[in-house]
Amino acid sequence: MVQENKSLEIERNIGDFAYPETHTHDAGIGLTEKTIHYISDVKQDPDWVREFRLKAYRTFLSKPMPTHWASRDLEAIVFDNIRYYLSGGIQPKRTWEEVPDDVKRTFERLGIPEQERKFLAGVEAQFDSEAVYSNIKKAVGEQGVIFVGSADGLKEHPEIFRKWFGKVIPTGDNKFSALNSAVFSGGSFIYVPPGVKVKHPLQAYFRINAENFGQFERTLIICDEGSELTYMEGCTAPKFNTATLHSAVVELVAMKGAKIQYITVQNWSNNVFNLVTKRGLAHEEAEVKWIDCNIGSRLTMKYPGVVMKGRKARGEVISIALAGDGQHQDTGAKMVHAADETTSNIISKSISIGTGRATYRGLVHVPKHLKNCKNNTECDALLINSHSRTDTYPAITVRGTGNAVQHEASVSQVSAEQIFYMQQRGLSKAQAMSLSVNGFVNDLVRQFPMEYSVELKRLIELEMEGSVG
């Protein structure tokens, strides 16, 4: 076991930030039962968690790769070459000079603070803005909100944690949810007491560190009756990692009349397989809304879902996918109606550039015995040039009468005439492209918090500059 002492002080305009002394643990490469035990030992898991992990590991082994419907690119993942657990500060490092110029330029354009740039670029192993985080924790703590890491959650609040953990997304839901269940570390646990409306969005970004930006984080959020919460995950800045597999599980539980909004901006570097399972459970009159934006990664497979379990529950997925050269964004939504008068809404917009490929997969399920359920699905794809590809696979099963489903899909291109028109007004080709793409996603971008939407616009500009050359 390596022990590393690291202590350095840096200054930023908001308070002091320190890198505390860290203990580091490395589970090594490859996955066996021994790896699971190692993780459980290091994390001092309660027995039930160790059992949960081991069972999940066996489920993972028994499940085939879903290449019968998904991209064969998944076969490029070599599970034996992956490091499944790493804590503290011994991430493989590189120097600032080794960071590619386009990455530096992106940081510059986004105005990312110096120290965060180093962390994001993989130069610094850890950036722990505990000072900011603890202020927020204190503010929400006064309202009785629990906001801790998932490892603390399962130990300190087992009575709530255990009741819902793995219940929204069972271990065996898919091969990657099983993998996550076996090796999870990092992620957040949040509980909002009845009637509490959390004013400010809680952000995972405030506590970025090796684990939080880890490969297998696990997040569980429970909003009790009548409470409200907005949670934001990720950041628009590109995250560079030598690890090539990211597989998270996020479970949301909205009790009667509660509202949860979960916002994700994903911008992994283009070598990462991003295979994430996200689902929310909405009880009577509750609302779960996923706002999801995928910009980075080599292959993303992510279909946020809502199970509407109580009468008048609502589910919503708003998603934007940007598939640049060599990328495949395979995204969509799952809406499972399981009670009368439930409504769901899916709006998906994708942009394919160069050889980029965007796939939409939607599942809407309304069983026969239900009444007065509604679904609205809109998916629009924008193609930037002739190599681009887009596919839509809607699967809508609606049985019974008195249920209404509406599905609209469109594919459009940024036409040469449109670009010429804009150029004639003085805009360069790249500016013209980015303005039309921003226009295409504009109505969805507005749903993101202000600072995210500004950054998203800049990212699209950058992407367009690159595509025009």
Add this chain to the structure above:
Amino acid sequence: MAHSGLSFESDMQELIIQDLHVSIADQEIIRGLSLSVPRGEVHAIMGPNGSGKSTLAKVLAGHPDYIVTAGSVTMDGENILELEPDERARRGLFLAFQYPSEIPGVTIANFLRAAVQSRMPEGEELEATDYYAQLYKKMDLLEMDRSFTSRSVNEGFSGGEKKRNEILQMALLEPKYAVLDETDSGLDIDALKVVSKGVNSLRGPDLGVLLITHYQRLLNYIVPDRVHVMVRGRIEMSGGKDLALQLEEKGYDWVKDDIDEPTLA
């Protein structure tokens, strides 16, 4: 002021097209066209369908589909044929499109702001308050409702709204030369009056206008200084504003008959 052997400063204030030849897909559409539009004047180009009028408009603006095989186009003395469409625009060339494109999700206000910003020196930011002050001034001049610019560019616009939007952009961008391509097409008489009024209000010593039209009726509202008749890719006849009336009376065949014999340069 005149110096022998040197051109006058005023000589340079002109859009000059010389012996222009243009092809698309190996078919020659413009076949040796020459024309000069000085600033401060409005020139009309009339001609039958298929004579190459709209091609001329697009070629001037730099549309990538057309290939210039010979000839030159200079703007205030500078050859513009090697420039990108946006470079030509920033140097003061404006094209009011016959069929303006829709840009979904982008408001007129934001689009025009980007256009104005593109004309500013590198590193200089357009002040929002200055911009809106300018924009509203032009809108008032054109008697447009303020809510107009919060709509997406040309999306779901009527023919008249599209043309008014073109004129608004022209007013704000203050070009040196404006090419208006069939600005009257698709307009009813009321819209035609509104658009014409807008163009007339922008006339002045700093602006040269090339007005492309099939019909004489637009010229009742925007009275040109010169009228040129374009047939089969060439200017075959030029004259004063009365030429338009003659054409109205006699039709384009009159010009065609007249040029049956080969014209000698």
